[in-house]
Amino acid sequence: MDKRLMWATVAVVVAVLALIGRLAWVQVVWGPALAEQAHEQRARVYVEPARRGEITDRSGTPMAYTMQARSLTVSPDLLRKELREQDFNEMRAAGATEGVSEEEVARRLDDSVEKTLREMADQIPEMIAASSSDDAETPGAADPDDRDSDEKDPERNSDRDDKSDRDNKDKDSEKKGSEKDDEASGEVDPDEILDKLHADTHYEVLVRNVDPDVATEIAARFHGVAADHQDVRQYPNGAVGDNVVGRVSMDGQGQFGLEASADATLTGINGRTTEDVSTDGQVIPGTLRDAVPAEDGESVSLTLDLELQTYVQQLLEQAKANSGAKSAEAVVLDAHTAEILAMANTGTIDPNGDVEKQVEQGKDFENPTISAPFEPGSVAKIMTAAAAIEEGETTPDEVHQVPGTIDMAGVTVRDAWDHGTVPYTTTGIFGKSSNVGTLMLAQRVGEDRFADYLNRFGIGQPTGVELPNESAGLLPTREQWSGGTFANLPIGQGMSVTALQMAGVFQALANGGERVEPRIIREVTGPDGQVREQEAPATTRVVSPETARTVIDMFRAVTQEDPSGNQQGTGANGAIEGYQTSGKTGTAQKIDPDTGAYSMSDYWITFGGVAPADDPRYVIAVMVDDPDRGVEPGGSGGQSAAPIYRDIGSWLLNRDNVPLSKPMEGRLVLQAG
Incomplete structure (x- = not known):
């Protein structure tokens, strides 16, 4: 009996010791891990x-x-x-x-x-x-x-x-x-x-x-x-x-x-x-x-003006429909601050609608005004004019005997219309958009100096606007120029720009010769209501204030009317009643993908301008891609983007109650004799 009790006692003691050991093992060895696991199972991170x-x-x-x-x-x-x-x-x-x-x-x-x-x-x-x-x-x-x-x-x-x-x-x-x-x-x-x-x-x-x-x-x-x-x-x-x-x-x-x-x-x-x-x-x-x-x-x-943005988008959609163009786009800048007041294009997606269906219809979220460069054509001639005036190579009233063609390094360049030698003034060369006359002036400036002006105007460089996917456009470096390069660049061929870059060229001249980097962000406000100071945009002195004023005045000839036709510019349908206007038309040939040469049927139609010319407030740049007819109702208005510039400028000047311009004294002389 005592022996059985002894064994029972031993068994109890062993069991107790085993339980104590097990408990110690769980608490000491497994304890931290189990506690962590329990914590993870209980804890919720919100x-x-x-x-x-x-x-x-x-x-x-x-x-x-x-x-x-x-x-x-x-x-x-x-x-x-x-x-x-x-x-x-x-x-x-x-x-x-x-x-x-x-x-x-x-x-x-x-x-x-x-x-x-x-x-x-x-x-x-x-x-x-x-x-x-x-x-x-x-x-x-x-x-x-x-x-x-x-x-x-x-x-x-x-x-x-x-x-x-x-x-x-x-x-x-x-x-x-x-x-x-x-x-x-x-x-x-x-x-x-x-x-x-x-x-x-x-x-x-x-x-x-x-x-x-x-x-x-x-x-x-x-x-x-x-x-x-x-x-x-x-x-x-x-x-x-x-x-x-x-x-x-x-x-x-x-x-x-x-x-x-x-x-x-x-x-x-x-x-x-x-x-x-x-x-x-x-x-x-x-x-x-x-x-x-x-x-x-x-x-x-x-910096966008929503009212203006709405109007411009609607206007572009109408122009596209009227003209049968592939697309259209426009940029409106404050002439002095380069703030972007409107940046519009056709085919913009409504994010509240059926996005997939809109994509199938050819619409997208892209912003071609900064991401899709094009050849500017004759709009770029305003840079040639600015270079020639700034370098003292000509004056607005100088008369040039302009032939119908010019040969440059084996490249023969013609004007868009057949003519013999015509006595165009410098103003008339640009008012009539003569390729030959423009190249005659470019030869006076010279390749090196002209390349410097292109750089100052920001060609081939991103503008620095605070938006993604901006293209720098295309400009061959000076070292890459061949004999024919200088026969193309001064008349807006052989380079490509975005609508925003094109607007920047006119902004520099409207702002007294100083180009300001365009901005889309006006201010940033924290959740506490404090406004964060924005970095000032970079500026570049392109030409002197005197040259800028002279060029703006010269390019009033583009929208000038003349019943006889002799003193009429290429963009007379861009004139705004009651205001002086200054700008430049452009018709740039697109590259034919099949031949690699310039097409004779597909064009980018452009217009860049300032309103009003006597006291610049707004810069307007427009591009219409390959229209079949005019941009005005019924396809009227000719193959020109000038009417879009006119409508945008007129709407703005009227909305903002900008005082009417003083009437011009006389008429600019485009053709002497």
Whole structure:
């Protein structure tokens, strides 16, 4: 008996020692890892998204802003597991599992979970549809100033720790091409929601763009559904200015235009908080920690004038339709600051519409005024004129005996019309757009000095505007010039410029000979309301103020009318009644892709000008790509972009109540004798 008691005592002692050892092993060896694992299972990191900054025009009119909405999200595999566990616990508590086989219990659990999923799939669309009928606003169209975007839902049971997995799933669900967010409406398909609830994934977006109040109500009613913050970027002006503004992707990153180039400025920095949750998803009080507030993005005010931008875009679309052109574009600058008042082109996408369909129609998000250079043609002759005047090689009234052709290094250049020797003044050479006369003056300037002026005018160089995908255009380096190069460049061939670069040439002359880098950003304002000082644009002295004034006055000849035709310029239909105007027409031959030579049927039609000429306020550059007829109604107006310059200038001068010009004394002499 004593022996048995001894062995029993030994067994108890061994068992106790084993338990003590096991407990020590768990606490000392496994303890830290288990504690860390438990912490990870309890902890939830909540992201407080920063609000993306607004984009406005120069007067503060919104062009892009962020509205508050929610996405209903779920972790399907985790949801089904938790629903199954809840139903099993209820069955066991009610005694429904006693005397029932495991197979029957599993079948009942499957039926119960499926019933819950179907209820969710049916009722979520009903709740959204009811909110749509009760509220005049579209779901998701909440007040853009609503800051209740980071409210944490205690019913969030889906695992949000795997952020990269969530982002990848989200991106995979985007529709290729359009990238248009799904809209929460009464048309949400219950079958689609049910399919997502059945998915073997860790993250699914059930519905996007849900009104925050409705989303919170749905998340509170249905276990496992979270109302995730979602920024909805709004573009209230549709296609107007969108070539400049661009758009953001579904994940909130800038894709085109200023949204892309100023993405870091607009985005801000997300905030974060950490809390512990119980196994049923309830937040454990007192566990809030590691709170880092969000820093909202800065807002950007553009130099664009939205009214003007709207008018110019409409005008260009009409001109394209009237003329049968492939496209048209225009840039309007402040003559002195080089601020971009309008930057427009045809075929701009409306980001609020069906993007994929618009792409099929040939529209896009591109901004060809800075990314698609073209040969300027005779518009570039104003640089030759400025060089010749600045170097003292001629005067406006000097008379030149201009033949119909000129030979330069074996290249024969003709004027656009047949003529014998004509006594054109320097003013007349440019007013009539004589290639021969222009090259005669260019020979006086010389190749080296002329190359220097092209550089000063910014040809072949990016302008530095704060937008993506800007082209520098094309200009052969001085070392690459051949004998025929100098027969082309002074008359606007053999080089390419963007519409913004072309506008910059005229801006330099309108601004007393000083070229200013164009700017599209007027000011940047932080979320605290403080305006961030912008770096002053670089300037380049191109010609003297006296030369600039002389050239502007000379080029009034281009829009001059004369019933006899002798003293009439090539752009008389660009004249603005009551104002002095100065500018230059251009017709540049395109390269025939089949022959590699200049085409005799395809052209870029250009016009650059200043309004008014006697007191420059605006610079206007226009390009029409390969029109079949005139840009005015019915195809009238001749093969010229001058009427577009006239209409833009007239609209601006009238809108801004610019005083009428003093009448010119007499008429400029283009042809002597």
